[in-house]
């Protein structure tokens with residue numbers, strides 16, 4: 436769990452081109468879901484390529500607390516599930532560390548069982564809104580008792596006689612959608628979630644892969660997802676693909692650090708996740724998709740990112756936001772090295788992530804000499820061109836891995852480098868970031 440150890444100050448310095456192959460770790464979203472769906476299945480689920488970051492390890496611990504067996508055997512994660520409706524009541528508080536995905540999905544999957552669980556997390560997670568999940572869970576018959584504003588710690592009392600739910604998402608959130616679908620697993624009848632904008636669809640796809648009946652229809656109201664409750668989920672063998680959200684960091688570093696040529700192999704280009712790469716290409720980045728192929732019904736490519744030095748700012752289409760929601764911090768770094776403004780609208784959700792990411796990046800960029808304007812759900816970064824960013828400051832990472840990594844990538848290309856006060860949160864999603872960036876040639880040090 437982040438935020439419990441000593442802060443790790445880190446500094447990145449310019450003048451070191453990045454070259455080589457970057458093998459980024461497994462997808463965080465799919466890793467959480469592999470453990471959770473494995474725990475809700477009958478039989479032995481085997482998972483290779485699991486992201487062994489703190490967020491996912493906290494979910495593994497939580498699944499054990501609800502009665503599943505979860506073990507790592509020679510690099511493969513083996514889960515012996517308890518079946519839908521088989522969760523036991525945990526004997527202690529469930530600590531999900533820094534992970535919004537972990538806590539919200541787990542609340543969903545226990546909310547329709549007759550058990551009670553209390554959830555907490557680190558200071559970042561305790562500041563994030565949980566009402567977006569507990570409101571729809573109350574429609575199944577679950578109750579919740581948390582702090583003011585629907586904050587953790589929070590106790591969820593699962594419904595004894597759950598009823599299925601039909602719910603239109605008020606916010607574009609895959610976590611809320613997933614919590615409802617996971618709760619719907621143990622409710623009789625059909626649970627329906629409607630989303631106006633498509634958010635990442637891993638839960639729907641994986642539920643179908645584990646044997647649940649899931650229908651997805653595009654209608655006038657948006658995407659309508661229907662799950663037939665009380666299936667028997669069957670254990671699966673899963674190979675977790677590499678994480679496009681982690682790939683974003685070496686890709687963007689390759690684009691902004693002069694002289695770089697970086698290959699990031701095997702990255703899924705599921706349209707619900709790939710918005711950043713489309714945007715970078717529109718900005719004029721030298722980013723190519725090599726060896727484009729189909730794996731398990733999804734497009735996959737090796738991403739090759741080279742420094743070109745002639746990026747142009749643009750307006751990111753707001754309807755693209757969900758498909759790149761975790762990538763706005765690193766996009767704002769690329770935008771700083773572009774010519775002209777980059778306008779990002781429809782991104783209110785950035786304010787309720789591990790930190791308020793608009794505020795955190797605006798302060799970081801301003802400290803580096805970049806002008807930023809912001810409003811409740813928009814921000815504009817005024818680019819300074821390929822060699823126009825000064826840097827030379829220490830930014831606060833605010834218990835937010837993506838802010839820490841974004842600050843360090845900025846430092847690799849800014850004239851005076853950049854430091855962050857605490858790189859320890861990086862271990863939540865990308866534990867090998869430091870070693871991987873150094874292997875590419877980055878001058879990245881602690882202190």
Ligand SMILES: O=C(O)C1=C[C@@H](OP(=O)(O)O)[C@@H](O)[C@H](O)C1
Pocket residue numbers: 463464465535536607608609610611613635760761784
């Ligand atoms: O479902 C998921 O795995 C995730 C959904 C997104 O959150 P929201 O659902 O809050 O948008 C994203 O920011 C997070 O990193 C992972």
Ligand SMILES: C=C(OP(=O)(O)O)C(=O)O
Pocket residue numbers: 533534535536537761788789837864
């Ligand atoms: C928002 C993120 O994660 P979570 O919501 O799971 O904490 C993220 O990884 O950028």
